[in-house]
Amino acid sequence: MLYFSRWKALATLLTALFICALAAPNFLPEKTLRSLPKWAQRHIVLGLDLQGGSHILLEVDINDVRKQKAESLRDDVRNSLRNARVGYTGLTIRDLSVEVRIREESDFQAALTKLRELSQPLGGLLSTTGQRSVEVIDAGNRVIRLTITQPGITERVRQVVDQAIQIVERRINEIGTVEPLIQRQGADRILVQVPGVDNPTRILDLLGRTAKLTFRLVDASVSPEQALQGRVPPESELLYGPQKDGKPPYVIERRIMVTGEELTDAQPGFDQRTSEPIVTFKFNINGARRFAQVTQENVGRPFAIVLDNEVISAPVIREPILGGSGQISGNFTIEQANDLAVLLRAGALPAKLTPIEQRVVGAGLGQDSIVNGTRAAYLGAALVVLSMFLIYGKFGLVANVAVAINVAMIFGVLSLLNATLTLPGIIGVVLTIGIAVDSNVLIYERIREEVRSGRTAIAAIDAGFTRALATILDSNITTFIAAAVLFFIGTGPVRGFAVTLGIGIITTVFTAFTLTRLIVSWWVRWARPQRLVIS
Amino acid sequence: MRFHPSIPLLRIVPDDTKFDFMQFRRISFPISALLSIIAIVLFFHPGLNLGIDFKGGTLIELQTKDGPADLAKMRATLTALQLGDVQLQSFGGPSDVLIRIAQQPGGEGAQQAAVAKVRSALGEQIEYRRVEVVGPRVSGELLSYGTLGIIAAIGAILIYLWFRFEWQFALGAMIANVHDLVLTLGFMAIMQIDFDLTSIAALLTILGYSLNDTVVVFDRIREMLRRYKKLPMTELLNISINSTLSRSIITHLTVTLALLALFMFGGHAIHGFVTTMIFGVVLVGTYTSVFIAAPILIYLGVGTGRQESTDGEKVTTANIRFNA
Numbered sequence: 081m082l083y084f085s086r087w088k089a090l091a092t093l094l095t096a097l098f099i100c101a102l103a104a105p106n107f108l109p110e111k112t113l114r115s116l117p118k119w120a121q122r123h124i125v126l127g128l129d130l131q132g133g134s135h136i137l138l139e140v141d142i143n144d145v146r147k148q149k150a151e152s153l154r155d156d157v158r159n160s161l162r163n164a165r166v167g168y169t170g171l172t173i174r175d176l177s178v179e180v181r182i183r184e185e186s187d188f189q190a191a192l193t194k195l196r197e198l199s200q201p202l203g204g205l206l207s208t209t210g211q212r213s214v215e216v217i218d219a220g221n222r223v224i225r226l227t228i229t230q231p232g233i234t235e236r237v238r239q240v241v242d243q244a245i246q247i248v249e250r251r252i253n254e255i256g257t258v259e260p261l262i263q264r265q266g267a268d269r270i271l272v273q274v275p276g277v278d279n280p281t282r283i284l285d286l287l288g289r290t291a292k293l294t295f296r297l298v299d300a301s302v303s304p305e306q307a308l309q310g311r312v313p314p315e316s317e318l319l320y321g322p323q324k325d326g327k328p329p330y331v332i333e334r335r336i337m338v339t340g341e342e343l344t345d346a347q348p349g350f351d352q353r354t355s356e357p358i359v360t361f362k363f364n365i366n367g368a369r370r371f372a373q374v375t376q377e378n379v380g381r382p383f384a385i386v387l388d389n390e391v392i393s394a395p396v397i398r399e400p401i402l403g404g405s406g407q408i409s410g411n412f413t414i415e416q417a418n419d420l421a422v423l424l425r426a427g428a429l430p431a432k433l434t435p436i437e438q439r440v441v442g443a444g445l446g447q448d449s450i451v452n453g454t455r456a457a458y459l460g461a462a463l464v465v466l467s468m469f470l471i472y473g474k475f476g477l478v479a480n481v482a483v484a485i486n487v488a489m490i491f492g493v494l495s496l497l498n499a500t501l502t503l504p505g506i507i508g509v510v511l512t513i514g515i516a517v518d519s520n521v522l523i524y525e526r527i528r529e530e531v532r533s534g535r536t537a538i539a540a541i542d543a544g545f546t547r548a549l550a551t552i553l554d555s556n557i558t559t560f561i562a563a564a565v566l567f568f569i570g571t572g573p574v575r576g577f578a579v580t581l582g583i584g585i586i587t588t589v590f591t592a593f594t595l596t597r598l599i600v601s602w603w604v605r606w607a608r609p610q611r612l613v614i615s
Numbered sequence: 616m617r618f619h620p621s622i623p624l625l626r627i628v629p630d631d632t633k634f635d636f637m638q639f640r641r642i643s644f645p646i647s648a649l650l651s652i653i654a655i656v657l658f659f660h661p662g663l664n665l666g667i668d669f670k671g672g673t674l675i676e677l678q679t680k681d682g683p684a685d686l687a688k689m690r691a692t693l694t695a696l697q698l699g700d701v702q703l704q705s706f707g708g709p710s711d712v713l714i715r716i717a718q719q720p721g722g723e724g725a726q727q728a729a730v731a732k733v734r735s736a737l738g739e740q741i742e743y744r745r746v747e748v749v750g751p752r753v754s755g756e757l758l759s760y761g762t763l764g765i766i767a768a769i770g771a772i773l774i775y776l777w778f779r780f781e782w783q784f785a786l787g788a789m790i791a792n793v794h795d796l797v798l799t800l801g802f803m804a805i806m807q808i809d810f811d812l813t814s815i816a817a818l819l820t821i822l823g824y825s826l827n828d829t830v831v832v833f834d835r836i837r838e839m840l841r842r843y844k845k846l847p848m849t850e851l852l853n854i855s856i857n858s859t860l861s862r863s864i865i866t867h868l869t870v871t872l873a874l875l876a877l878f879m880f881g882g883h884a885i886h887g888f889v890t891t892m893i894f895g896v897v898l899v900g901t902y903t904s905v906f907i908a909a910p911i912l913i914y915l916g917v918g919t920g921r922q923e924s925t926d927g928e929k930v931t932t933a934n935i936r937f938n939a
Contacts, residue, residue: 139723281730434723434724435723436752437749438746439748441745449884453881453882456881459876463873464869467868467872468869503884507881507889514873515824515866517869518862518869522831522862547838551831551834551835555830558776558823559824559826561823562822562823563820563823565767566764566820569761569767569815571812
């Protein structure tokens with residue numbers, strides 16, 4: 081147990097040194113670090129609880145997706161029957177189904193065949209599951225019922241999340257934060273982690289809005305008062321202005337003239353006459369052409385700008401707008417104008433996102449946590465080192481050297497993994513300092529027993545190591561299992577605890593098996609003790 | 616040679632310690648049973664003080680910028696908002712306040728709206744140090760993950776111990792350590808420590824560390840069982856516990872020192888965590904591995920048959936020699 085070949089000793093030392101050295105990039109200034117090659121840049125990232133920032137979990141509104149999907153199926157049915165010149169009545173949406181009655185019995189089979197084309201196989205061309213997006217059945221009495229299948233919804237949710245992640249990314253990047261993390265979580269969730277934003281409500285404002293922009297004409301055939309009494313023409317709907325402004329609603333045509341998708345740019349600015357904050361926008365060629373046509377044909381009519389079913393403003397078209405650009409005014413504050421421009425540039429979300437979990441830590445608290453955590457770690461380490469020295473003397477020093485290397489190796493491994501260090505993570509390191517000496521304690525106590533049973537010093541040390549190492553392995557694996565489970569169930573800071581605790585266990589076992597043995601074997605060779613005297 | 620190396624300078628446990636732990640089980644088992652029952656009662660009444668992770672709701676930690684916080688005034692302002700159950704408490708310094716707002720009815724969006732209301736009601740002179748909002752769905756999931764996690768950990772460790780030792784050892788360790796968890800939960804209920812995700816972390820760590828201790832004792836018992844075939848079981852267990860006692864105490868000392876450092880300097884945010892750990896690891900864990908885990912092996916039938924052997928060699932601590 082005590083014999084180390086020169087090569088083995090060297091390999092052990094080099095491994096330990098190398099792992100410790102992995103922690104080095106953490107001490108480099110940001111600028112130097114960036115200039116290094118990629119492989120040398122690996123370093124520990126401070127968690128949001130230490131550097132401050134926002135953790136937001138968003139969920140795609142499934143009901144919104146279902147509603148959209150049903151509506152688009154209805155539109156598809158309408159288009160496809162129109163194109164096939166089939167007469168129909170009673171095209172209605174019922175939850176996830178669309179029903180339509182075919183006028184003539186003679187058209188029925190043709191219509192059914194035509195509508196079956198709307199149902200597509202799921203999972204791409206190579207799919208063998210046989211699942212389809214829509215189920216088309218003959219419901220009797222010339223009625224065809226198309227039902228969106230559950231796999232069809234699931235597939236749509238997946239697509240929505242993919243698109244939403246891109247939009248969220250664009251929106252977050254617009255506000256210029258460093259290293260945001262945006263990733264899918266489960267089937268219908270998006271995790272957004274943004275370090276160092278002091279006003280988290282702003283992020284929520286940016287992410288909580290769908291930002292679907294449409295330009296639609298105001299229906300002048302009825303007054304808002306009449307509409308409120310229930311006389312809304314079927315081709316129009318009643319929409320309100322931004323919440324709480326108390327103005328009467330608008331009657332807006334359902335038909336969308338131009339959408340926000342046609343925008344190429346949007347910028348905040350000031351109105352030249354009123355100095356009010358506004359948003360100026362530019363259309364692409366297609367959008368500009370549509371916009372020009374609509375404004376030409378409707379001079380003198382109010383043209384509503386609708387954002388997420390809210391009428392921002394409805395100015396009267398004074399003259400045709402041919403340049404493909406315009407402006408939106410709506411009593412904005414400067415920040416609102418700014419955010420609206422960001423939203424318009426980034427594009428609309430495919431469905432509504434609801435924040436279901438939000439955790440924000442200010443930079444001040446983060447800084448305090450770092451100071452507290454570090455102080456506790458130093459004190460803990462000092463107390464442990466001192467007590468080990470008092471209890472075991474020079475053998476205690478060996479344990480202390482092992483613990484110091486152990487901690488350095490934890491930081492080395494954390495760097496290698498680009499792991500996130502959280503406040504609970506620091507607790508994990510401090511606990512590891514406390515428990516790491518256990519392996520030395522086990523070894524020393526075992527050696528003491530062996531000495532008591534009459535062995536010579538070297539034989540006792542040898543036997544002590546052999547026996548204690550098996551115990552060390554057994555006892556550490558149980559804690560490691562607990563840490564592993566914690567890693568899988570935990571999120572954020574708690575996961576950080578599991579990581580440092582788990583890595584700490586591995587480095588502890590490594591140092592016990594190699595370094596401590598190596599140091600003791602050197603000492604034995606140097607001191608050549610005949611017997612270990614026990615006071 | 617002039618050099619006289621000596622390992623221990625401080626004697627923690629005298630070499631010839633022969634405390635009769637096995638005899639003590641007649642006291643320790645009833646005590647543990649009683650404490651466990653009390654803990655279970657506490658678990659249901661008053662019950663755990665569930666934090667927002669598991670109950671949903673909002674937690675705001677703030678610091679007033681203009682002098683000490685006026686809790687009464689703040690409470691009046693927030694009560695006027697009619698957000699249901701709102702709790703305020705001072706937290707750390709005189710200008711630090713912790714606000715808890717119960718989960719709002721009306722689904723996920725309503726929680727955010729409540730935070731916005733609080734922000735506008737409290738005005739500008741406030742630094743928001745921490746704002747956490749957990750909606751009903753997430754809190755439900757976290758609770759089931761947490762519960763599942765503890766069960767999974769217990770199961771995984773049980774299986775590991777079963778492979779590594781005989782099943783009686785695995786079962787004994789588990790009974791002992793579930794006992795630890797039950798007592799710790801009772802402690803958290805009586806102290807009304809916020810039960811949140813970090814508490815799950817604390818419980819799992821307590822489980823790991825307590826088992827660590829138990830495994831060390833069991834390792835020794837197994838070794839003794841192989842070596843001394845005819846030693847009466849009670850005596851064998853006593854010797855095993857006594858010979859690992861010194862290590863148990865020293866290790867717990869160092870862990871306690873680390874926890875103490877965390878308690879003193881770690882800041883308010885981790886007080887609950889550290890308090891729970893100190894109770895679970897230091898007070899209960901040590902007691903359990905010595906007074907519960909090892910003695911319970913007798914009842915599980917480890918080494919049955921050896922007590923009856925009257926003609927067996929008489930072995931005591933004094934004449935045991937480790938001669939491998």
